[in-house]
Amino acid sequence: MPGWRDLPSQSGARDQPARLPAADRPTPGSLADLRRRLDALDQGHPSSPRAGDPADHKQSGPDDSGLDQDGGPDRVGGPRDRDGGPQDRDGGPQDRDGGPQDRNRNYWTEVPRFEQLWTEHVERWPAAQPDITVDRSRDPEGSWRGSGNHYLSPEQHVRAKDVIGSVRQAEATISQHIREVERDNSCGGRLAGWDFRLKGEDRLKEKIAGLAETDAPDASAADIVRDIPDAIRYTFCTRPGTYREAYWNIKGLLEAHGFKMIYSQNHWSDSQYKGINTRWVTLDDQRFELQFHTPESFHAKQRITHLPYERTRNPLTHDEERRQLGVFQRQVFSWLSRPDNVSEIPNHRRGRPPDA
Amino acid sequence: MPDKIIYYAVVGGDRTAETPYGLVRRLEFDGDGFTDEALRKDFSWKFTAAIVEFERGEFTYDLVQVSHAQASKIIEYFREQWGPFGQPLDS
Numbered sequence: 123m124p125g126w127r128d129l130p131s132q133s134g135a136r137d138q139p140a141r142l143p144a145a146d147r148p149t150p151g152s153l154a155d156l157r158r159r160l161d162a163l164d165q166g167h168p169s170s171p172r173a174g175d176p177a178d179h180k181q182s183g184p185d186d187s188g189l190d191q192d193g194g195p196d197r198v199g200g201p202r203d204r205d206g207g208p209q210d211r212d213g214g215p216q217d218r219d220g221g222p223q224d225r226n227r228n229y230w231t232e233v234p235r236f237e238q239l240w241t242e243h244v245e246r247w248p249a250a251q252p253d254i255t256v257d258r259s260r261d262p263e264g265s266w267r268g269s270g271n272h273y274l275s276p277e278q279h280v281r282a283k284d285v286i287g288s289v290r291q292a293e294a295t296i297s298q299h300i301r302e303v304e305r306d307n308s309c310g311g312r313l314a315g316w317d318f319r320l321k322g323e324d325r326l327k328e329k330i331a332g333l334a335e336t337d338a339p340d341a342s343a344a345d346i347v348r349d350i351p352d353a354i355r356y357t358f359c360t361r362p363g364t365y366r367e368a369y370w371n372i373k374g375l376l377e378a379h380g381f382k383m384i385y386s387q388n389h390w391s392d393s394q395y396k397g398i399n400t401r402w403v404t405l406d407d408q409r410f411e412l413q414f415h416t417p418e419s420f421h422a423k424q425r426i427t428h429l430p431y432e433r434t435r436n437p438l439t440h441d442e443e444r445r446q447l448g449v450f451q452r453q454v455f456s457w458l459s460r461p462d463n464v465s466e467i468p469n470h471r472r473g474r475p476p477d478a
Numbered sequence: 479m480p481d482k483i484i485y486y487a488v489v490g491g492d493r494t495a496e497t498p499y500g501l502v503r504r505l506e507f508d509g510d511g512f513t514d515e516a517l518r519k520d521f522s523w524k525f526t527a528a529i530v531e532f533e534r535g536e537f538t539y540d541l542v543q544v545s546h547a548q549a550s551k552i553i554e555y556f557r558e559q560w561g562p563f564g565q566p567l568d569s
Contacts, residue, residue: 329538332526332527333538335518335524336500336516336518336524336526336528337488337499337500337502337516337526337528337537337538337539338488338490338499338500338538338539339499339500339516339517339518339519339560340493340498340499340500340556340559340560341490341493341499341500345491345499346538349490349491349538349539350538351538352536387535389535392533394533394534395533395534395535397535399535413535431530431534434527434530435527435530435531436527437525437527440511441507441510441511441512441513442510442511443511444511444512444513445510445511445512446511471540
């Protein structure tokens with residue numbers, strides 16, 4: 123079982139799928155290599171020994187069967203039980219693409235297969251080349267237009283720059299508190315992804331522009347820049363056996379430091395992602411996000427499914443590829459060990475904090 | 479033509495599914511994947527990553543699934559807010 127050293131480094135690990143160590147692979151071109159590659163293919167893959175007509179595909183297991191099965195988009199965004207916990211049960215059999223005979227298989231043994239599947243996916247679906255012409259010649263002074271053609275009006279841009287400036291100012295103090303929480307927590311919670319705690323300036327502007335243009339057009343610029351939760355993001359990782367205790371312990375420590383939780387979403391019953399995402403506000407009304415992961419779920423999020431997720435978000439991605447990406451991500455997350463009693467951690471929403 | 483369309487209201491703060499910040503939808507094509515769209519202020523639909531981001535806990539606001547009838551009411555609500563023909567977009 124990998125230990126903490128196997129977590130993405132806090133000092134420079136990029137969001138790239140880890141490469142498979144050569145020693146773990148059969149000799150390239152050997153029968154063993156061919157068998158492994160074929161066995162690793164999705165059941166619907168045309169080269170898979172299990173590939174048949176579409177009806178065969180429909181009858182396959184939950185994780186190979188596409189989005190029309192349990193866990194598909196119908197669950198996304200369904201009426202949320204704002205204060206209740208996830209509806210599923212702890213400890214039930216996980217839907218995996220392996221069978222019960224595969225007792226020696228776990229998330230970490232499957233990582234090379236996931237990487238191989240991704241390599242084959244990229245071969246089948248080369249990245250679409252953006253054909254975007256960014257013309258700033260007619261944009262008013264003070265506006266912003268990003269490389270993806272997202273646009274901020276001068277007023278929106280001023281607000282965006284203000285929030286970016288305040289984030290940069292607040293981050294050092296918040297980070298100091300977070301480090302103290304890491305030191306003081308009693309459940310072995312460790313920070314991960316430290317180098318990525320600040321969202322890049324252009325990415326933040328893109329996010330604000332996306333909300334204003336398409337996703338939340340009836341929100342004011344002030345609403346949007348205030349509500350952006352993840353301009354500062356931290357991640358705590360704990361082992362599945364102490365995950366639940368760590369959540370409450372770290373939450374209590376953060377509250378003792380004066381932070382208030384305004385949002386918590388338990389994603390452990392979801393199929394496309396697993397973890398708990400929480401949002402916090404400081405006494406100065408600065409928001410930040412804190413994610414709770416296990417080493418497995420953080421690795422799955424950061425190293426295995428980050429690029430597939432980015433492709434899914436890309437407007438140039440073909441609809442069919444988007445479906446395949448959903449199948450892949452669901453497959454990866456289905457292999458995670460579920461933290462003990464994690465469904466007992468409820469979702470939480472809090473009203474807006476009083477304006478300062 | 480999509481085989482199924484699912485609508486979601488974008489809610490947060492004091493905004494509810496009756497008075498949302500926005501409206502997004504997923505168009506499902508049987509066996510051929512899906513695409514997601516959001517309603518813009520000029521009442522056109524444009525690709526959005528909001529639903530995918532929400533699935534991953536990355537979206538700023540909450541999404542609440544609404545019926546087609548509720549979606550129609552939301553569009554009428556936006557017509558009251560933005561004018562019958564919407565508003566021209568800056569971009």
